[in-house]
Amino acid sequence: MAKDQGLRALLKKQKGVDFKKEHQKKLQKQAEKRKRSQKPTDKEIEAEGSGLEEDSEANDSGEDVKDVAKEEVAAKLAELKEKMNGQASGWETDESEDAEEDDEDEDDGGIDIEGIDSDSESESDEEDGAGAEDDDEEEEEEDIPLSDIESLASDERGDIIPHQRLTINNTAALLRSLKAFALPASLPFSAAQAVTSDAPTEIKDVEDDLTRELAFYKQSLEAVKEGRIRLNKEGMPFTRPTDYFAEMVKSEEQMGKVRAKMVDAAARKKASADARRQRDLKKFGKAVQVAKLQERDKAKRDTLDKINVLKRKREGGAGLTTNEEDMFDVALDDAADGEKAARRFKDGRGGPEGGKGAKRQKKDAKFGFGGKKRFSKSNDAKSSGDVSGFSVKKMKGKGKSQRPGKSRRAAGK
Amino acid sequence: MAAVYKSISKQKSSAPNGKEETDNKPKNKQRVLILTSRGVTYRHRHLLGDLNALLPHSRKDAKLDTKTQLHQLNELADLYNCNNVMFFEARKGKDLYIWLSKPPNGPTVKMHCQNIHTMEELNFTGNCLKGSRPILSFDAAFDKQAHTKVIKELLTHTFGVPASSRKVKPFVDHVMGFTMADGKIWIRCYQIAETEASKNGKAENEENTQEPSIVAPKSGKGETNVSLVEIGPRFVLTPIVILEGSFGGPVIYENKEFVSPNQIRSDLRKSKAGRYNKRADGIMERKAKKSDLGLRTGATHEVDELDDRVLFA
Incomplete structure (x- = not known):
């Protein structure tokens, strides 16, 4: 159907027929017919036809106006257009019409046709004007966005029927409605704070x-x-002053929850960071330990090698001169000694001379080290004979002032 | 004589502060009736509660029993002296439609509400006074088309707290943002956090009380030390339809791009069914093809004389 129409339109274009004019004529006829049936609404219509805006009820008015000479229609609608600042057509039905609207700006003759055109479409909902209905169908077919369908995988497209609804956008009615309930512009900013x-x-x-x-x-x-x-x-x-307290939107309980949540999150973050650090440290420590063990193993192997070499030399030493043997011996002992000493030094026990540290010596002197420990503190003949520490004065107890009695002590307290 | 004295004294008193004149001027008087239909989920209910807490000029009412006779809402609004209605219509226990209306004369906007996050579940740190008046922040895109202008005005009436409201508090400490993006209206609510506000604010107030007409040079105010902390809730509205009347009247705008959630769900189901249907069709086709080739009828093909079975019989 639509395709058919499109072809027809093309044909007509080729013939040079002004489609728009024809369309308008058709509409004119329709309007005349309608007018005969709808006499009573005329008064209201005329008022609005000369008035500022078209509205949904005034669809008839659009038709009505057509009865007048065509030039008059154009003039009126041009006036209308000026008043509505480019929102000339009361009903815009589709994007395609938006595009057409741009044309309107160029010539006023186009406007009336546009306006009438869209009016008839809106009416087609109620009445079945044949021409208008066709237009509608054409539009609906245009409405289906192909991109939406193609985006689906072809096998999933299956049973989906592309769904589109007709856009209704009655700009004039919207603006009138807005004017009816909008806040007056004279209000100060503080009235609405928008x-x-x-x-x-x-x-x-x-x-x-x-x-x-x-x-x-x-x-x-x-x-x-x-x-x-x-x-x-x-x-x-x-x-708000800092000392102004009043009920808040969120209760204290709710804010407490929020705070707890934040604290929780922070704690979790910290814990996870700690755990990571620990893990890294552990990894590093393990590497160090492994290196140490390897080093120790190596040292042990070296010593064992040296010992083995020595043993072999001792066993098969017949061919060697004593001099050489001595030389090796000394070198080996030196090496062993040096190693031991070094280790002792590293451990921090004892000095390099192999003897005791000063502290140890002191302690040994004091508490005794080595030798017999039994009876070391009991008297012997010499100590019992020694009376150098004896004092008569002390024995008599007169050297010190005597401890006062209990009552005196209590009084002194 | 007394009348003359009165008129003169009135003139004198009104001249300096001009307060008297404002009585004659139109005021922003709004009261919003907010209610839900039956069958809302807890989330819808909490959203309603949040909005009720944020709007001191709102009047919450019991759930409306019907979803078809919405014109009853006009009478309800009249009963409660409300000139705005925000009605939450829940469908199928999951879809929420929000109606904003101006009874008694309209218009009405029906919007689909998605992505609802209530104040409680968002756990934002922002908070504001219960009953303070918000600044409404509108995207410039609202002024581009006629229907968005209508929606903007409706939102201003519904969410803008009038100064004369009963439970209102005198300070401004939160802002509501309305942004058009992707054909939808995104709504956010932020607390206004002012750092060093105490010093600057006091100075500003003093200046203003002394001479309100003269704007004192702003000491770094207006360009610094304001930050926002979100309060919640969050939701997104898709306009569907605008009616000329209040819950009735002719449709003056209908959104073509809106696809109802039912449609989306059914499309999903159908796309799944489509997969099966295609497979079933394939099987049928294959069967037909086979029978066309005579592979399914059981007809034996002729035995050639050079066939193994013939040669080595």
Whole structure:
């Protein structure tokens, strides 16, 4: 059907028929017919036809106007257009029409046709004007976005019937409705405190949470800054004083929960960081330990090698001169001694001379080291004969002042 | 004589501060009736509770029994002296539609609400006074089309707290953001956190009380020391339809791009069914092909005379 129409349109174009004019004639006829049936609404219609705006009820008015000479229609609608600032056609039905609207700006003759055109479409919902109905169908077929269908995998497309609804966008009615209930512009800013941003917030990818939220944040922040300036200009209080306490939106309980959650999160973060550090340390410590063990093994192997070499030399030493043997012996002993000494030194026990440290010597002198420990503190003949520490004075107990009696001690307390 | 004195004194008193004149001026008087239909989930209920907490000029009412006779809401609003209605219509226990309306004369917007996160579950650190008036931040995209203008005005009426509201608090400590993105309206609520606000704020206030008409030079105010902390809740609205009346009247805008969640679900189901159907069709086709070739009828093909079975019989 649509295809058929498209072909017809092409044919007509080739013939040079002005499709729009024809269409308008058709509509004119229709309108006349309708007018005969709808006499009573005329008064209202005329008022609106000459008035500022078209509206949904005034669809008839659009038709009505057509009865008048065509030039008059054009003039009126041009006037209308001026008043509505480019939103000439009351009903815009589709994007395709949007595109056509651009043409309107160029010639006023086009406007009336557009306006009438769209009117008839809106009416086609109620009445079955044949021509208008066709238009509608054509549009609906245009409505189906092919891209949506193609995005599906071909096998999954299956039974899906592409679903589209007809856009209704009655700009005139919307604007009239807005005017009816909008707050008067004379109100001060503080009445509604609504700030509109200067530039539209642009979000490239709505799925990208971070950038999206950032855009929202920025928009609100700008609004706050502007709002604050304007409120201050009007002398309205803005900032809450620190000593103003009142009920908050979120209860203390809820805020406590939030805080607990934050603390929890912080603790978890810290714990995980600690665990990681520990793990790393452990890994490093293990490497060190392995290296140490290897070193020790190597040292042991070396010594054993040396000993083996020595043994072999001792056993098969017949051919060797004594001199050589001595030389080897000394060297070996030296090496062994040196190693032992070095180890002792590294361990921190004892000095390099192999003797005892000063501290040890002192302790040995004091507590005794080596030798017999039994009876070492008991008297012997010499000590019992020694009376150098004896003092008569001490024995008599007169050297010291005597301890006072209990009562005196208690009194002194 | 007394009348003359009165009129003169009135003139005198009204001249300096101009307060008297404002009485004649139109005021922003809003009251919002908020209620849900039956069959809301806990999340919808909590969202309603959050909004009720944020809007001191709102009046919460019991659930509405019907989903078809919404014109009853006009009478309800009249009963409660409300000139705005926010109605949560829940469908199938999962889809939420929000109606914003201006009874008695309209218009009405029906929107689909998605991505609901209530204040409680978001665990944001922001907080604000219960009953303080928000700054409403609108995206510039709202002013581009007629239907968005209507929606913006409706949102202003519903979410803007009028100064004359009963439970209102005098300071501004939060902002509500409305952004158009992807054909949807995204709604956020932030606390206004002012650092060093105490010093600057006091100075500002003093200046203002002395001479409100003269704007004192802002000492670093307006460009610094404001930051926002989100409070919640978060939700996204997709406009579906605008009616001229309040819960009735002709449709003056319908969103073509809106696909109902039912449609999406059924498409998903159908796409799954499509997979099976295609497979079943394939099997049928194969069978037909086979029978066309005579492979399924059991007809024996003729034995050639050079066949093994013939040669070595």
